[in-house]
Amino acid sequence: MSEALISALRPLLPKGLALAACDPAAEAKGLWPIETAAIARAVPARRREFAAGRRATRAAMAILGLPPTAIAMAPDRAPLWPQGVTGTISHSAGTCMALVGLSEHWAGLGLDLEPALPLPEDILTTICTPTERAALAQDPSGLLSRRLFCAKEATYKAQYAQSRRLLSFHDLEITFDGSHRFSAQLQIACPPFARATRFAGHSLQAGDMLAALVTLPRL
Known part of the structure; x- marks a missing residue:
């Protein structure tokens, strides 16, 4: 599945960004x-997921010609990116992906992966604004709710x-252009x-997975 996702995502990536994937079910x-110290108390599944994210990050950095280095965890649990680097890590069932770029060119990167399944009805009011809820009624596939969630993440x-x-x-508030x-x-x-700032993004489906991508160039 990661191969299909990477193949779908790579044509959408601006020049200067690198994407790599690792298996979160593999040994940590x-x-x-x-x-290792950052996840010493984590359950085994979380350790495997965390390790896959770090391996994917170093693989993406290698694509950019950057040397391998530790990716520590900040107090807010976000990745602590090395000097001159920014990125994003996303996990979902069966795959973990890291997107990396140079911070001199990119102010922020966002990637999210989700299963191609509708959100449970009982959380729609929590996730969606009234305008977004109205749009759900026009979605015969039932996947718009998950696409909204993925885009927000x-x-x-x-x-x-x-x-x-x-x-x-x-x-x-998310608006899709069709x-x-x-x-x-x-x-x-x-x-x-x-307030009212708009961020542009890409949303796609590859097999039974959804992905959303947001890249913020350094202005």
Whole structure:
């Protein structure tokens, strides 16, 4: 599945970004000491997932010609990117992906992976704004709810590199343009981003997986 996702995502990547994947079910190996310490108390499944994310990150960095290094975990549990590097890591059943770029060119990156299944009905009001809920009625596939969730998660990750602020689901409103593109509009001010700021993203499906991608160029 990761091969199909990577094949679908790579044509959407701007020049200068690198994407790599690892199996989160594989043995939790390849960690540097500071990474091992960060998950010392984690359950085995979490250790395998974490290790896959770090291996994928180093593989993506190698594509850019960057040397391998530890990717520590910050107090907020986000990856602590090396000097000059920014990125995003996403996990889903069967795959873990890392997207990496140079921070001199990219202010933030966001990638999210989700199963191609509708969200449970009982959480739709938590995830979706009233406008988004209205759009769900026009979706015969039933997948729009999950696509909205995936797009919001990718946007949260991308903006967090600059704002360091956790947003609620109603703080963003997603609009799809009928193809692979979407717009995520801030419903609040989130410095350095003003209220009504729009983030552009891509949404796609590969087999039984959905992916959303947001890249914020350095201005």
